[in-house]
Amino acid sequence: xxxxxxxxxxxxxxxxxxxxxxxxxxxxxxxxxxxxxxxxxxxxxxxxxxxxxxxxxxxxxxxxxxxxxxxxxxxxxxxxxxxxxxxxxxxxxxxxxxxxxxxxxxxxxxxxxxxxxxxxxxxxxxxxxxxxxxxxxxxxxxxxxxxxxxxxxxxxxx
Numbered sequence: 001x002x003x004x005x006x007x008x009x010x011x012x013x014x015x016x017x018x019x020x021x022x023x024x025x026x027x028x029x030x031x032x033x034x035x036x037x038x039x040x041x042x043x044x045x046x047x048x049x050x051x052x053x054x055x056x057x058x059x060x061x062x063x064x065x066x067x068x069x070x071x072x073x074x075x076x077x078x079x080x081x082x083x084x085x086x087x088x089x090x091x092x093x094x095x096x097x098x099x100x101x102x103x104x105x106x107x108x109x110x111x112x113x114x115x116x117x118x119x120x121x122x123x124x125x126x127x128x129x130x131x132x133x134x135x136x137x138x139x140x141x142x143x144x145x146x147x148x149x150x151x152x153x154x155x156x157x158x
Contacts, residue, residue: 024106024109025040026040026041026106027040027041027042027043027106027107028040028041028042028043029042029043029044029045030042030043031044032044033075033076033118033120033143035071037069037122037123037141038120038122038141039122039124040122040125041102041103041106041107041119041121041122041125042120043107043117043118043119044118044119044120045115045116045117046116046117047114047115047116048112048115049111049112049113049114049115049116049148050113050114051112051113051148051150051151052112052113052150052151053110053111053112053151054095054108054109054110054112054148055095055096055109055151056095056096057094057095057096057097058094058095058096058151058152058153059092059094059095059151059152059153060092060093060108060111060148060150060151060152061090061091061092061150061151061152062084062090062091062093062108062146062147062148062149063084063085063090063091063146064082064083064084064085064091064144064145064146064147065080065082065083065084065085065086065144066080066081066082066083066142066143066144067080067081067142067143067144068081068135068136068137068140068141068142068143069120069140069141069142069143075143076120076143077143079135079136081132081133081135081136082133090149092152095108095109096109101125101126101127101142102125103119103121103122103125103126103142103144104119104121104144104146106125107119107121107144107146108146108148111146111148112148113148113149113150114148115148116145116146116147116148117146118143118144118145118146119143119144119146120141120142120143121141121142121143121144122141123138123139123140123141126140126141126142
């Protein structure tokens with residue numbers, strides 16, 4: 001058996017990421033909501049899309065709702081503090097360049113159009129130690145429900 005094949009089998013059996021496949025160390029993919037505040041953004045893939053993929057340097061169009069994480073509430077969704085759905089206007093933003101809080105910016109990367117994710121974002125990847133929207137207390141963990149509507153390549157304007 002060729003040595004490369006044996007190494008590949010060992011990597012797959014151990015559940016390790018494949019060499020050369022980019023892994024974001026700030027994300028943790030799972031199937032369930034966490035019971036405690038995490039150090040990483042937790043990503044729950046609710047629906048896998050089948051369209052173009054959200055990549056750094058592309059504009060994404062998303063619908064989202066933001067909630068304060070609250071263990072005592074159903075689905076751990078406390079107060080809703082922001083919603084593009086409620087406004088009736090999706091957000092269009094350049095992705096992967098820090099134009100949103102890092103938990104959302106990183107959590108949307110890799111999604112495909114039509115996909116839906118739940119993101120549980122720790123304070124340091126959210127609004128940190130500042131009050132946000134007049135409703136989000138400092139050092140709050142957040143939940144974002146995100147749906148990727150479209151991906152558009154960045155336009156070069158000269």
